[in-house]
Amino acid sequence: MGALKLVSRLVPKQLNDELALAKAELKRKGMALGIASAIFAVALVFLALLVVALIVAGIMGLATVMPAWLAALLVAALFLVLLLIAGLVGYLRLKKALPLKPEQALTGMRYDVAIAKEGGKFNVSTMVAKPISNAEAKAKKAEKVAKAKRAKAQKEAKAVQNGPAPSEHDLSARTAARREHLLALRATIIARADIRKDARVLWQNAKITADDAAADTRHKFAELSGTTAVETAKERWFPAGVFMVSTTVLVVLLRKLIRK
Secondary structure (H helix, E strand, O other): OHHHHHHHHHHHHHHHHHHHHHHHHHHHHHHHHHHHHHHHHHHHHHHHHHHHHHHHHHHHHHOOOOOHHHHHHHHHHHHHHHHHHHHHHHHHHHHHHOOOOOHHHHHHHHHHHHHHHHHHHOOHHHHOOOOOOHHHHHHHHHHHHHHHHHHHHHHHHHHHHHOOOOOHHHHHHHHHHHHHHHHHHHHHHHHHHHHHHHHHHHHHHHHHHHHHHHHHHHHHHHHHHHHHHHHHHHHHHHHHHHHHHHHHHHHHHHHHHHHO
């Protein structure tokens, strides 16, 4: 039982350390991903410079057949037209997608919940969202900010209480040591279970042997008792039986003689 209690205490700690190790690994990989993203950003900057160089080359090419300012103006006008077209298409798509939250699904869920609670008495008009005043909006915002501050303070207090966070190396070493400990405890529990199983088997075998011996003893005793009883009955009742048969035969003979 002591090993089981120890395992029940170690397993949650092991899981917590595994989660902390996973967070540390994700943080390390996130930093590597950030560095890779920065390198890609630098590459995009050079790509933009390449595009600028190509544009300049195009303007200089047009400058051979027209004034340079007119060539630059034509290229700028082309870019302006493309910008307006792309901006208009993006604005229309964004306006069509707003609001981002799934209004229809949320409305359907609220309707289903209300129908489940009130049934046919539910008034659909109550589902229309009522506009809130600026004071209410500010109060809700202040409440959210206060809640976030309380959560942050609790987190900081817990961090101070638990001490500095272990490093990834410490977590790896600690989880490895605890894993070895759990393996040893598992082997101990299995060994104890095997010993109990063997003892149970031996006890059952001994019980079966004792039951068989008792059954044999009862059978032999019954046989001996039966034999003795038969012999005793023969010794006691055989003479009486002979006497009764003789008496009966004598009575029958006398009756026959009397009748004659």
